[in-house]
Amino acid sequence: LRKILLASHGKFADGIYDSLQMIMGEQKRVSTLCAFVDRKTDLKKEIEEIISSLSEHEELIVITDIFGGSVNNLFMQYVSKSRIHLISGLNLPLLIEMVSRVEEEPENTESWLLKILDTTKNTIMYCNDLLVTNSLEEENF
Amino acid sequence: LRKILLASHGKFADGIYDSLQMIMGEQKRVSTLCAFVDRKTDLKKEIEEIISSLSEHEELIVITDIFGGSVNNLFMQYVSKSRIHLISGLNLPLLIEMVSRVEEEPENTESWLLKILDTTKNTIMYCNDLLVTNSLEEENF
Numbered sequence: 001l002r003k004i005l006l007a008s009h010g011k012f013a014d015g016i017y018d019s020l021q022m023i024m025g026e027q028k029r030v031s032t033l034c035a036f037v038d039r040k041t042d043l044k045k046e047i048e049e050i051i052s053s054l055s056e057h058e059e060l061i062v063i064t065d066i067f068g069g070s071v072n073n074l075f076m077q078y079v080s081k082s083r084i085h086l087i088s089g090l091n092l093p094l095l096i097e098m099v100s101r102v103e104e105e106p107e108n109t110e111s112w113l114l115k116i117l118d119t120t121k122n123t124i125m126y127c128n129d130l131l132v133t134n135s136l137e138e139e140n141f
Numbered sequence: 142l143r144k145i146l147l148a149s150h151g152k153f154a155d156g157i158y159d160s161l162q163m164i165m166g167e168q169k170r171v172s173t174l175c176a177f178v179d180r181k182t183d184l185k186k187e188i189e190e191i192i193s194s195l196s197e198h199e200e201l202i203v204i205t206d207i208f209g210g211s212v213n214n215l216f217m218q219y220v221s222k223s224r225i226h227l228i229s230g231l232n233l234p235l236l237i238e239m240v241s242r243v244e245e246e247p248e249n250t251e252s253w254l255l256k257i258l259d260t261t262k263n264t265i266m267y268c269n270d271l272l273v274t275n276s277l278e279e280e281n282f
Binding site for chain 2: 086
């Protein structure tokens with residue numbers, strides 16, 4: 001069973017989860033971790049609790065806000081564990097593609113994730129260029 | 142003068158702005174539009190007001206949550222205007238890079254944006270692979 005954790009500095013994780021729910025409905029496999037919102041929280045401890053609560057047949061895909069940020073750095077310590085997968089650069093195309101395909105059972109989670117990353121990266125783009133391309137096509141035909 | 146508008150279904154835009162502020166401090170050039178949170182709001186009218194409030198020497202860079210989504214679709218109608226730039230696939234590496242460089246005065250905003258997109262796309266990645274690469278390097282040297 002694959003679970004997805006969205007983790008960010010501040011309220012980004014909760015915010016994108018709100019958008020995800022608006023588009024795809026409630027997602028029981030997805031949870032969020034908004035770091036540094038409450039100064040009392042011990043982030044390292046919280047992460048350890050999440051990781052240790054995983055059962056033997058569960059995999060955790062963590063998607064963090066930004067590579068090199070402190071949230072991603074903390075999770076980097078756990079990627080040597082075979083059931084923890086870490087992706088940086090949380091965005092909605094990636095999240096929607098992943099949630100849509102989370103029930104798939106690929107033999108290899110790594111290659112499954114790399115495919116999803118590859119597909120969705122191309123939708124992060126400068127949209128004005130599309131208009132130019134479309135106009136050119138219209139001129140040609 | 143370049144302004145940045147973050148626009149999303151639900152609270153994603155406000156959420157990522159919270160994270161941006163936590164990392165980079167207050168950003169006066171950045172504003173947010175969270176669509177469909179309040180059902181009474183006329184989104185199309187709101188967008189028209191934002192666009193028409195731009196003064197002659199201002200450019201607006203809109204970053205939306207997802208290509209093909211209704212928020213991005215609505216903004217597509219304005220990309221033929223020379224001072225409106227539309228990017229889909231809002232994420233934190235892109236936003237931080239853009240905010241850091243927003244004072245630059247490139248001759249051509251389009252190529253400036255394409256460079257920023259190109260740089261930051263590579264940080265959306267599967268971090269477990271880094272560990273493998275690092276271990277291999279360590280073995281070699």
